[in-house]
Amino acid sequence: MIKRFLGHFRSIKYKFLFANLALLVILCSSIIYLWNVRTAQDTRISVGEYINEMLKITNDNLEVSLKDIYGLVNIAASDSDIVQILSKPSTISDAEYVQDDRKMRKYIAGLFTYKHYLNDITIAGNERNMYSLGHSVSFDFLTGQPWYGKLWNQEGATVLIPPHYNSDNPVTSSSQDDKVISIAKPVYGDNQAVGFVLADVRTQLLTDIFSSNLKGQVKMLVADTKTGNLIFKPQLAGLDQMASDSNAFAPIIQRIRNQEGSFYTRLGKVDYLIVYRYSPLTEWMMVALVPKSHLLEQFHQTRNLTLLISILFCGAAAIVSILVSSFLTKSILRLNRAINKVDGEHLHLQIQIKSNDEIGQLYRQFNQMVHRMKELMESTKRTEQEKRKAEIRALQAQINPHFLYNSLNTIKFLSVYQGADNIRKVTESLSKLMHIAMKDHSFITVAEELDYLQCYMNIQEFKYSNKFTYSVSVEDEMMICILPKLLLQPLLENALLHGIGPMKGQGMITLKGYRDGDLLIFRLQDNGVGMTQDAIDKIKSQKGENAGLGIRNVSSRIEMTFGHEYGVSVVSEPRLYTIVEVTLPAIERGEEDQYV
Known part of the structure; x- marks a missing residue:
């Protein structure tokens, strides 16, 4: 099975397919991973910015509502009639008290106009000069509260009192809705404190404001930055028990360093995104808790959908890749099978x-x-x-040369026996020529080549009846050098046939040889009929008649054996002379292997 799979992988079709699929998987995985990381970051930032904006709106709504109450308290504390009434001693008559009480109730009732969350307003100077609309607490209860001492230590500043039970009997007020937020301000007359104004706001204000802006799984936590106590606790499944203990949220409060920001933390067994914002008016810190699972719920759904689409796309791409690779490699596979x-x-x-x-x-x-x-x-x-x-x-x-060579020896023996020296000389020269031609060697020495030429000229002297003279002058140091066999004979034959033969009178042929460094130079000259320059050009261009065959043959042999830098040159003057010069490399026996 594995061997079959590896055999498929060696095929260009499957290489193309696997490469496409690998590239596709890597590309999709990289895109999904980067998209996952970037989207998660963007989601946190976007949600954080959104919730922070909601906290700002919530804080603005809360401050607007509280500033209305602050305004009422400040108006009441600075009203001259109230200052005059509170300045009266506790020994006033009952009639005067009833008259002041009616006047104060009417004044307080006017302050309640369009203040839905206002629970009660208390204006008090002493135990007898205490006025409110249905407030049942005693003067001693109010003066015994922790905020009462702060009221006189603030030099006339307005004091915000966190949610508390404003009742003499807290047992009867156990509901969260029974709590109130109080705003108090001292009243001064003639540069001395004569009483205070206390406005109670129902904590339902907090619930309504926070619930209207932050819905669903997002819950609010409000803490007093001075005391660390929770002003408003979230009602979130799994957090109810923790919400009953302020210390459970202490780590969250401790991590807050700026006036606004966000971070992740774990409460119980759930991870939350914490977004917070500070309120300068109340000196409270508003904290929004968003479950991380809820925060990324839409993101996870989108991610899962993207993964599903990617898987389907990869499957479709695999099918397309198979079809395309089959189509593209079909001809290649056919050609491969045909080639095999x-x-x-x-x-x-x-x-x-x-x-x-x-x-x-x-x-x-x-x-x-x-x-x-x-x-x-x-x-x-x-x-x-x-x-x-x-x-x-x-x-x-091979039989014929040997038979002819043996026959020539017989003729030579008979000519000697009968005294025919001319027949002996011709037969002997022809026998030497055949002996040299029958040798297997491609190269012979210069001395052997000259002997061959001499034998050839001995025969030609009888043919031309002493019509020419022949002389040879070759340096002795050249005799041991070697050259291709029968190289000079065609030139000598060409001089006899086309130079000396057609002329009238005595002909003369001279062969000179000398060494010039690494070169062997042979110069063959005759005084025959000569050639024109056009005839010489035709010989060089291989368009000449029979007169140029010997020269072209020798020149071709030299170039094929030694190279184009060696060869034959011809100089001639009509009816005067012809000079053929042969240039060869100077080599000795044993060096010919590099040219064979």
Whole structure:
């Protein structure tokens, strides 16, 4: 199973498919991860900013409501009639007290207009001069409260009293709704305190304000920054028991350093986002608690939906990749199977691809290569057959030179026996020529080449009936150098046939050889009919007649053996002379292997 899988992975189709899927999975995973991190951060920031704005609105609403009460208290504390009434001693008559009480009740009732959360207003100077609308607490109860001492230590400032039970009998007021927030201010007359004004506001004000702006899972916590006590506690499932204990929220209050901000914390077994804001008027810290699960609920739903869509998209992309890879690699696989069937016996592709893309080009190029291979193999086969035939003919032809060589020796023996020196000389020279030609060596020494030329000239002297003279002048140091066999003979033959032969009179041929550094230079000169420059150019361009065959043959052999820097040069003057100069590298026996 594993081997089969690995075999598939070696296929270009599956490599293409796996590469696409891997790239797709990495891309989708990276995008989802970055989106998850960034969205979570943005969600926290957005929710924090939203809740902070709601806290600001809530605080503004609370301060507006409390400032109304502050205004009422300040008006009452500065009213001259109230100052006059509170300045009276406690020994006033009952009639005067009833008259003042009626007047004060009417005044207090006027302050209640459009103040829905105002529970009661108490104006008191002493135990007898105490006026309110239905307030049942005693003067001694009020003066015994902790806030009463602060009232006179604030030098006439208004005092905000956190939620408390304003009753002589707190047992009968056990409900949270029975608590009130009080605002008190001393009353001064003739630069001395004559009493105070106390306004009670129902804590329902806090509940209504906080509940109207922050709904759902978001709950409020309000703490007094001076005492650390909770002013308003959240009613949240799982936090009710903790909410009954102010110390449970102490870590939250301790982490607050600025006037506004947010952070994550854990209460009980639940993680919360804490958003807080400070109120300068009340000196309270308003804290909003948002469960993290609720905070990211919409985000998690979106994330899960995104994951589902990504999985479906990856599945669809996998199907598309399979189809596309199958389509793109179909021709490649067909070509691969066809190529695997090509061998020495089947030199043709059994498929046909008509596409104009790279695969079609590869098919056509490979098809052309196969055709060339087929033609080359057929050509090689024919060459081998011709080579075998040539070898057979060569073996057969070897008999003739040996037979001719033996026959010449017989003629030489008979000429000596009969005293025919001319026949002996020609036969002996021809026998030497054949002996040199029958040697297997491609290179011979300069001395051997000169002997060969001498034998050739001995035969030609009888042919031309002493029509020319022949002289050789070659430096001795050149004799041990080597050169290709029978290289100079065609030039000498060309001089006799086309230079000396057509002329009238005695001809002269000279061969000179000398060494110039690493070069061997042979200069063959005759006084024959010569050539024009056009004839020389035709010989060099290989367009000449038979007169140039020997020169071109020697020049080609030299260039093929030693390179283009060596060769033959011709200088001639019509009816005067022709000079053929041969340039060769100076090499000795043993160095010829690099040129063979």
